[in-house]
Amino acid sequence: MNALANEEVGKYLNEYYCSSFQKVATFKIVGGQKQGGNVAAYFCAPDGRVLHCVAGPVGGDVLLREAKWVVDSVKKTLADTKGDGAKFKAAWRTLHAQRLRDQYGLAVEAVTVDVTEQDPNSALTYKDPSGRPIAPKLPPPPIDGPDVTLQAKDLAKRQNEAANAPGAMPIGDRKGNRWVLGNDGRVHMLLAAHSLVKIEKVYGTVFENILNEKISTKPVEVLTPFPWVEKQRAARNLDGIDRSKK
Amino acid sequence: MRSLTLVTAASLWLLPLLAWSGEKPAKPTDKAEPSGSCGTSIDFFDSPQDAAKQALKDQKLVFVVHVSGNFEDPRFT
Numbered sequence: 607m608n609a610l611a612n613e614e615v616g617k618y619l620n621e622y623y624c625s626s627f628q629k630v631a632t633f634k635i636v637g638g639q640k641q642g643g644n645v646a647a648y649f650c651a652p653d654g655r656v657l658h659c660v661a662g663p664v665g666g667d668v669l670l671r672e673a674k675w676v677v678d679s680v681k682k683t684l685a686d687t688k689g690d691g692a693k694f695k696a697a698w699r700t701l702h703a704q705r706l707r708d709q710y711g712l713a714v715e716a717v718t719v720d721v722t723e724q725d726p727n728s729a730l731t732y733k734d735p736s737g738r739p740i741a742p743k744l745p746p747p748p749i750d751g752p753d754v755t756l757q758a759k760d761l762a763k764r765q766n767e768a769a770n771a772p773g774a775m776p777i778g779d780r781k782g783n784r785w786v787l788g789n790d791g792r793v794h795m796l797l798a799a800h801s802l803v804k805i806e807k808v809y810g811t812v813f814e815n816i817l818n819e820k821i822s823t824k825p826v827e828v829l830t831p832f833p834w835v836e837k838q839r840a841a842r843n844l845d846g847i848d849r850s851k852k
Numbered sequence: 853m854r855s856l857t858l859v860t861a862a863s864l865w866l867l868p869l870l871a872w873s874g875e876k877p878a879k880p881t882d883k884a885e886p887s888g889s890c891g892t893s894i895d896f897f898d899s900p901q902d903a904a905k906q907a908l909k910d911q912k913l914v915f916v917v918h919v920s921g922n923f924e925d926p927r928f929t
Contacts, residue, residue: 616889616893625903643919650904
């Protein structure tokens, strides 16, 4: 919310993007304290296919940096691929894999060919009560291992940065080695295989697998765990007589 | 009395013509406008579909924020 209130961010986003928002989850307010809740920002093509995502709350500088990266990379990739959609998708996924390698020193192979989609009208497709297919949990591509061009010291430095990133969690590679990645690292890992797919296919994975937040259409729940305390206070304040003691 | 009735009827019939100012009615525009900023510095469209339609016309990209709670109400964001 703070990042979105930043004037520089607003100016840039209003110039290069048309913006909107959607409610996808809820949280509880228990005794005045917020429990749960999260945010994810998606940068998409005009047809709703996801180019990039910022998972979780970030500062204005990070949001602006990512918004600029998307605009600059789209321009460059469009020029490089000369408007070929398949080449653009392959190049875009490779860009995410490259960012994961550059920032966190981990190598994944970008998935440049999509598998056949499941038929949404099939009787075997699991649907929610409104009849829509459930947002799928997309598998991220496996980590091949560390970037072998890096010195051990450089790899350690990048892994330290990943360990301090928001949402840092341990993650295994193909050979069983343990590494660590934050929200942004896991977003790059996911989008190295699933960028340029519709937002409704990606958001479930981002919200539930990366942010560990349950998707929900329920309204915000305001709970007061000890309602009798408020009643006693109100009774005392009404006329100065403590009616709770009898 | 009859002439008064005739004058009244004629003036009532002419009223819509007199009221016409000569200007053509404004055509409904197909350009969607952002509906608000919800306390941020970003102009938000009502839905991602509206934003996408406008983005296609303006040669822009689409920015969609997924939130928990009610974004319009600062108490529930």
